[in-house]
Amino acid sequence: MTSTLEHQTIDPHTQDFLDEAKASKFDFHSISIKAAGDERLKTAINSAVMRQYTGRQLRLLELPDSEGLRTLAGDIKGHALDYLDYYLVQTKQAVERNGGQVHFARTGEEAKRIIFDIIDKANCKSCIKSKSMVSEEIELAHALEARGMDVVETDLGEFIVQIDHDKPSHLVSPIVHKDRASIGKSFAEYFGTPFTDDPEKLTKQARVYLRDKFRRADFGMTGGNFVVAETGQVCVVENEGNARQSITTPRVLVSLIGIEKLVPRLADLAVMLKLLARSATGQPFTVYTNLFGGPQQEGEKDGPEEFHLVFLDNGRTEILGSEYRETLRCIRCGACLNACPIYRKIGGHAYGSIYPGPIGALITPLFQGLGNFKDLPQASSLCGACYEACPVKINIPKHLINMRKDIVSQHLNHPMERVIYRMWAWALKSPFLYGAISAMQKFELRRRAKKTGWVKSVPFPGSGWTQIRDMPAPAAKTFHEMWRGK
Amino acid sequence: MTVLEKVSAALGRTSPLLEAPIPPAISEPLVRLVHSDIGLPELFAKRAEENKMHVTACNVEDLMGHLIGFLRETGCRKIALPISRLLDGLEVVKQLNHAGFEAKRWDQMTLDELYDYDCGVTDVTYAVAETGSLVIRASAKHGRSLSLVPPIHVAILEPKNFLPDLVDVFDRLAKDGGAGNINFITGPSKTSDIEMNLVVGVHGPCQVQLFILQ
Numbered sequence: 255m256t257s258t259l260e261h262q263t264i265d266p267h268t269q270d271f272l273d274e275a276k277a278s279k280f281d282f283h284s285i286s287i288k289a290a291g292d293e294r295l296k297t298a299i300n301s302a303v304m305r306q307y308t309g310r311q312l313r314l315l316e317l318p319d320s321e322g323l324r325t326l327a328g329d330i331k332g333h334a335l336d337y338l339d340y341y342l343v344q345t346k347q348a349v350e351r352n353g354g355q356v357h358f359a360r361t362g363e364e365a366k367r368i369i370f371d372i373i374d375k376a377n378c379k380s381c382i383k384s385k386s387m388v389s390e391e392i393e394l395a396h397a398l399e400a401r402g403m404d405v406v407e408t409d410l411g412e413f414i415v416q417i418d419h420d421k422p423s424h425l426v427s428p429i430v431h432k433d434r435a436s437i438g439k440s441f442a443e444y445f446g447t448p449f450t451d452d453p454e455k456l457t458k459q460a461r462v463y464l465r466d467k468f469r470r471a472d473f474g475m476t477g478g479n480f481v482v483a484e485t486g487q488v489c490v491v492e493n494e495g496n497a498r499q500s501i502t503t504p505r506v507l508v509s510l511i512g513i514e515k516l517v518p519r520l521a522d523l524a525v526m527l528k529l530l531a532r533s534a535t536g537q538p539f540t541v542y543t544n545l546f547g548g549p550q551q552e553g554e555k556d557g558p559e560e561f562h563l564v565f566l567d568n569g570r571t572e573i574l575g576s577e578y579r580e581t582l583r584c585i586r587c588g589a590c591l592n593a594c595p596i597y598r599k600i601g602g603h604a605y606g607s608i609y610p611g612p613i614g615a616l617i618t619p620l621f622q623g624l625g626n627f628k629d630l631p632q633a634s635s636l637c638g639a640c641y642e643a644c645p646v647k648i649n650i651p652k653h654l655i656n657m658r659k660d661i662v663s664q665h666l667n668h669p670m671e672r673v674i675y676r677m678w679a680w681a682l683k684s685p686f687l688y689g690a691i692s693a694m695q696k697f698e699l700r701r702r703a704k705k706t707g708w709v710k711s712v713p714f715p716g717s718g719w720t721q722i723r724d725m726p727a728p729a730a731k732t733f734h735e736m737w738r739g740k
Numbered sequence: 741m742t743v744l745e746k747v748s749a750a751l752g753r754t755s756p757l758l759e760a761p762i763p764p765a766i767s768e769p770l771v772r773l774v775h776s777d778i779g780l781p782e783l784f785a786k787r788a789e790e791n792k793m794h795v796t797a798c799n800v801e802d803l804m805g806h807l808i809g810f811l812r813e814t815g816c817r818k819i820a821l822p823i824s825r826l827l828d829g830l831e832v833v834k835q836l837n838h839a840g841f842e843a844k845r846w847d848q849m850t851l852d853e854l855y856d857y858d859c860g861v862t863d864v865t866y867a868v869a870e871t872g873s874l875v876i877r878a879s880a881k882h883g884r885s886l887s888l889v890p891p892i893h894v895a896i897l898e899p900k901n902f903l904p905d906l907v908d909v910f911d912r913l914a915k916d917g918g919a920g921n922i923n924f925i926t927g928p929s930k931t932s933d934i935e936m937n938l939v940v941g942v943h944g945p946c947q948v949q950l951f952i953l954q
Contacts, residue, residue, distance in 0.1 A: 298935070301935075301936065302935070302936050305936055316773065317773070318769065318770065318772075318773070319769075319770055322767075322770045323770050323771065326764065326766065326767065326770055326771070329764040330763065330764055333761070333763050333764055334763075336751065336761075337751075337757060337761040338747050338751065339744060339747045339748045339751060339753065339756040339757050340756065340757040340758070340759075340760065340761060342743075342744060342747060342756075343744070343756055348919065351919075352919045352920075358742060358743035358744065359743070360742075360743055360746075408943065409933075410931045410933045410934070410942060411931075411933035414933070414934075427932075427933065427936075428933070429933055429934070433935060434934055434935050434937075437934055453934040453935065453937040453939050454939050456934060457931060457934070457939040457941070457942055458941075460942075461941065461942055461943065464943060465855075465943070468943070469852065469855050484914075485914075485919045486919055487919050487922075493929070493930050493931060493932075493942075494929055494930070494931050494942040494943045494944065495888060495929040495942060495943035495944025495945075496942070496943040498888050498923065498943075498944060499888065499943055499944075501921075502884045502885050502888060502921075503851065503885065503889075513743065513747065518763040519763060519914070520910045520913055520914045521766055521907070521910050521911065521914065522763070522766070523906075523910055524766075524771055524905075524906040524907045524909075524910045525766060525771055527906060528771065528773075528906060535932070538871060539791075539871040539873060539924075539926050540926065541791075541925070541926050541927045541928070541929060541930055541944070542923065542924065542925060542926070542929075542944065543873075543923070543924035543926075544921075544922075544923055544924075545913075545921070545922040545923075545924075546920075546921045546922075547919035547920070547921075548919060548920070551879070551880065551920055552880065553879075553880030554878070554879070554880045554883075554884075555846070555850070555851060555880070555883055556851045556878075556883050556884045556885045557878065557884050557921055565743065567743045567746065571743065571746040571747055571749075571750045572750070574747065574750040574751065575749065575750030575751070
């Protein structure tokens with residue numbers, strides 16, 4: 255066993271997705287077709303997310319007025335965003351009062367430089383890292399490893415992702431796409447032990463291995479679910495205790511957090527925490543809710559000697575200044591993923607980014623450019639289940655529609671699509687043309703459907719439709735004809 | 741532009757806002773789930789058990805008998821404790837050592853040594869009836885790791901610890917002031933990462949035993 259995690263094996267399943275995602279341009283269409291045809295993947299994802307989804311629905315019934323509470327939670331996050339400049343300054347002052355340091359990073363690169371600097375100054379060698387979407391966003395763990403640091407992901411799911419050189423596929427449950435057999439195989443290879451697929455035994459194995467890491471690590475990394483501006487405290491919720499280890503045992507602690515995570519007051523946490531775990535996993539409350547705001551105080555023997563809070567922008571200020579500000583309310587609970595009929599069929603990797611599902615379809619194009627991910631806003635049936643599930647009431651369908659408008663107004667759609675719509679608009683303006691075209695269309699479609707009553711193929715671009723479904727033959731008389739002849 | 745300048749610009753301001761904005765009012769009927777102060781230990785015990793903690797209610801005189809019985813049953817030998825008015829008052833360290841355990845207070849050990857301990861026996865700052873959570877504020881006397889590193893955590897609760905709702909806890913924490921380390925503990929450490937199978941005992945304690953003093 256080597257001290258750093260060297261990766262001999264890559265989950266071939268994920269590799270396929272990643273290769274396709276990387277191949278010149280992200281092609282959601284072909285990746286999703288492939289994912290939707292994968293029964294093993296679909297079963298794994300469905301059984302996991304349906305459990306969280308029904309759990310959420312039951313847990314929300316415990317609240318006197320879940321609708322009202324969600325509105326309040328959305329208002330609190332919305333308020334913090336509307337006055338983010340004030341609250342960021344307030345947080346900075348509070349953290350400094352607690353003896354910690356605050357850094358602001360414009361980009362992922364800048365955040366990494368700040369963190370490398372902290373590591374070099376404090377001469378740290380071994381990092382225990384707890385689960386954080388932001389560090390995935392800037393691929394921090396890889397960057398630290400590349401600099402020769404011993405980095406270990408300590409959340410069980412993320413640890414499995416790390417030893418497999420895989421990618422998380424869900425905001426809360428990173429390995430919903432994996433079954434126990436493949437995890438057992440990875441553990442057997444990584445630890446050189448006999449194969450087992452018993453979750454108890456696998457967890458025990460990871461516990462023993464990571465406990466030794468916790469004991470020796472000198473550098474802790476976390477993200478943050480919330481930052482309380484008035485006290486400068488970071489709030490991290492979890493079930494395993496690994497984040498608690500990261501903030502307690504190493505002598506240097508860095509929390510890398512997006513600037514949008516602020517709430518004004520401690521009292522706001524009562525609102526947010528009552529919704530977060532219920533929405534995420536259907537638990538009333540997580541096992542550990544950790545609040546920390548600075549280095550160890552006078553006389554304390556544990557806790558970090560140095561505490562750094564690194565606030566990351568990385569495109570967030572652009573979103574803040576746009577019509578999509580509301581999307582920054584997201585608390586990464588994953589409820590919209592679990593509710594989404596599309597996510598349930600294709601899983602997280604198909605979205606081509608670490609933020610999958612309906613919220614990912616929105617923020618990935620915002621973070622990485624609409625031109626690169628223009629298929630994602632289309633990856634929704636606009637059924638509204640995500641909006642209904644969202645604990646901070648982000649109107650995801652509305653924003654997806656606006657983003658589709660952006661695609662058209664920025665001419666990012668297919669030229670053929672633009673031509674067809676222009677022709678259609680032109681034809682619709684003239685009753686004569688409209689009548690002539692619909693008569694021709696009716697004639698041709700009825701001819702094609704003569705034998706069975708079903709149209710089985712039409713020329714391009716309509717073939718895109720008939721490739722996967724048949725269309726009933728149009729009626730003998732159009733509505734117009736019936737109206738005239740009545 | 742710095743990040744702060746970019747934020748102000750995105751919000752349509754030329755410099756950061758200096759005047760404190762007024763956050764949305766928190767309507768209590770919307771947020772509060774536990775409305776009464778009556779029966780808090782009972783409600784707490786119910787919720788704590790739902791979260792897979794073991795709860796024993798006992799009198800002060802019976803505590804040591806129960807505690808020693810539990811520690812023997814679970815095969816604990818080395819016991820770590822905070823410096824605490826409650827535990828010191830009950831002379832827990834002395835009695836445990838007398839009963840053959842190796843019990844030490846936080847001021848007599850290092851963090852690294854704590855990894856070799858079998859059990860942490862602590863008091864708590866608050867106990868939340870709504871969620872069945874223990875709230876512990878760390879200090880020089882009460883190490884952050886005492887309820888985290890040893891595989892078994894035993895907590896001793898007094899009647900004055902109980903609060904009805906999370907609303908009350910955050911209200912108290914705000915009034916207590918100080919921003920140190922605060923941990924909410926709601927059960928033994930657990931995970932459902934592998935095919936949604938619940939496994940108890942990951943990186944934190946595998947077992948949490950509570951004694952509620954009456």
